[in-house]
Amino acid sequence: MTTNGVATADAAAVPATGDRPGPGFWIGLIVGGAVMAFGVRGVFMDSRGTRPVALAGWIVGADLVHDLVIAPIAVAVGWTIGRLVPRGWRTPITTGLVATGVVLVVAWPALRGYGRAVVPDNPSVQPLAYGTAVAWVLGAVWIGVAIWLVIRWWGARSRR
Amino acid sequence: MSSRLAPPKVGPFRPGAFASPARSERTAAVLGLALGVSFGICFLTGLYSHLAQHPPSWFHLSARPAGLYRITQGLHVATGLAAIPLLLAKLWTVFPKLFSWPPFPSVAVALERICLLPLVGGSLFLLFSGLANINLWYPWPFNFPLAHYWTAWITIGALIVHIGAKVSVTRRALRRSAPTLTDHHDDSAATVNAGMSRRQLLATAFGVSGLVTLVTVGQxxxxxxxxxxxxxxRPDVGPQGFPVNRTARAAGVLESARSSEYRLEITGRGATATTFDLAELQAMTQHRATLPIACVEGWSTTQEWEGVRLRDLLRRAGVSTDSTVRVESLQPRRSYRTSNVDGSQTADPDTLLALRVNGAPLDIDHGYPLRLIAPNRPGVMQTKWVTRVVVL
Incomplete structure (x- = not known):
């Protein structure tokens, strides 16, 4: 199997997953299938709490949001960096952007104060000023990126 | 392959549509291995937490090591958070495979690809719902613990299928001697992309994972x-210097907890019904215990508790000191109003009905006048505002 650009003509000639399924695949399918069936059974057994239709919607929705929104955005950002950013700067900038994105995802509920809204009388939930906290973390990230860029620039200059 | 199966040469189906050299079998294998370990840790620690809260007849929550639940649940949440960038990097790496053509070349591949739906959707759901839950944010109509728990079984099942399908590819990709196409192309990608090599991508994924851990694990x-x-x-922010999950106001006990009518009652099988008022409890031999309070949501903190031993109270009521009991709170009917204490924990000298913490009477949000504190228990089972102990 080719390693990138899976949809090449070569790749199409080989099944998408490469090797012929060995015994490992069938054992995994039987064991994993049984475990999945146990989980599905649990969802329906506890259906008053799990709300199977809503839960299935969230799981399939997570797939769709990733494939139709998150991944295309990531690809577009990568493409834009490839167009706009000089070659030597791309990795530090990309790393900075990835870190920024993940930090914002992790901090999002606290940043928006969703937990505090649920328990307004409990000041020990989300006790910090998260706007400031996120600014500190991202500040550190981008200072790191800047230092990395300077080192690269310095290295490139002294090699010349 | 007949021309019928030729890939449509548009958009992401075009040859070379995804140009980054960082998308290699080896990248996918390394990230897959890391995610397998992370999800394995999350699954086992989550299972332990579930068993601790809903023990089947064969499961006994041991009292020792006292900090075990603190470690397992801290690990559960920290590992889940650390897995977020790893999962995103993995999905980015294998995204082109979504467009592989023909989509279902064989029954085996069809089965494997169908299982990717619960694997990817389930993994994203588990990490997102966990993140929302530790923030006490519930933007869905279902019960979080039940949905998270059963989805974990479905996702782990799909992961087992995936591992079975990928084990030989992964093993091959992880062998150093097997160079992949990208190894020769690392810094010479001719096409437009962000220009990361495989190593740089992995360094970024693990680096960001480490960053997330660094700025959250302090809880x-x-x-x-x-x-x-x-x-x-923050483990040091809250009344008396540590956090609260449910406040006295939210539990509806502001008046009953402060009432002069407050009594602790010991009842149940074989017990001589006995009641204690606050002064009587304070007059009993007080014991100290240094124990963690470890919340299901991943924060934990160790405090100095002081109060009466649960086993001393049982002895006063004339029952065996290793009886299994149900501890009931003053709060009106709501989830976590009661919790069961297994005999192995009841008998432990550190299992207290605490009156004080860090040298002062409990804050009402920490369970004044009396709360359960025992070794190795999930925080939601350290019942606050205790008013009744029922021998089971």
Whole structure:
């Protein structure tokens, strides 16, 4: 199997997953299938709490949001960096952007104060000023990126 | 292959549509291995937490090691958070495979690809719902613990199928001697992309994972608490210097907990019904215990508790000191109003009905006048505002 650009003509000639399924695949399918069936059974057994239709919607929705929104955005950002950013700067900038994105995802509920809204009388939930906290973390990230860029620039200059 | 099966040469189906050299079998294998370990840790620690809260007849929550639940649940949340960038990097790496053509070349591949739906959707759901839950944010109509728990079984099942399908590819990709196409192309990608090599991509994924850990793990690991900038809790912030999950107001016990009518009652099988008022409890031999309070949501903190031993109270009521009991709170009917204490924990000298913490009477949000504190228990089972102990 080719390693990138899976949809090449070569790749199409080989099944998408490469090797012929060995015994490992069938054992995994039987064991994993049984475990999945146990989980599905649990969802329906506890259906008053799990709300199977809503839960299935969230799981399939997570797939769709990733494939139709998150991944295309990531690809577009990568493409834009490839167009706009000089070659030597791309990795530090990309790393900075990835870190920024993940930090914002992790901090999002606290940043928006969703937990505090649920328990307004409990000041020990989300006790910090998260706007400031996120600014500190991202500040550190981008200072790191800047230092990395300077080192690269310095290295490139002294090699010349 | 007949021309019928030729890939449509548009958009993401075009040859070379995804140009980054960082998308290699080896990248996918390394990230897959890391995610397999992370999800394995999350599954086992989550299972332990579930068993602790809903023990089947064969499961007994041991009292020792006292900090075990603190470690397992701290690990559960920290590992889940650390897995977020790893999962995103993995999905980015294998995204082109979504467009592989023909989509279902064989029954085996069809089965494997169908299982990717619960694997990817389930993994994203588990990480997102866990993140929302530690922030006490519930933007869905279902019960979080049940949905998270059963989805974990479905996702782990799909993961087992995936591992079975990928084990030989992964093994091959991880062998150093097997260079992949990208190894020769690392810094010479001719096409437009962000220009990361495989190593750089992996370094970024693991680096960001480490960053997330660094700025959140302080909610359970005290020495790093000042760095816990993105954690929803600080282990040293709250009344009397540590966090609260449910306040007295939210529990509806503001009046009953402060009432002069307050009594502790010991009843149940074989017990001589006995009641104690606050002064009687304070007059009993007081014992100290240094024990963690470890929340299911991943924060934890160790405090100095002081109060009466549960086993002393049982002895006064004339029942065996290792009886299994149900501890009931003053709060009106709501989830976590009661919790069961297994005989192995009841008998432990550190299992207290605490009146004081860190040298002062309990704050009402920490369970004044009386709360259960025992070794190795999930925080939601350290019942607050205790008014009744029922021998089972």
């Amino acid at each position: 359970t690991y005290g020495p790093l608490r000042k760095l816990a900038l993105l954690a929803p809790r």
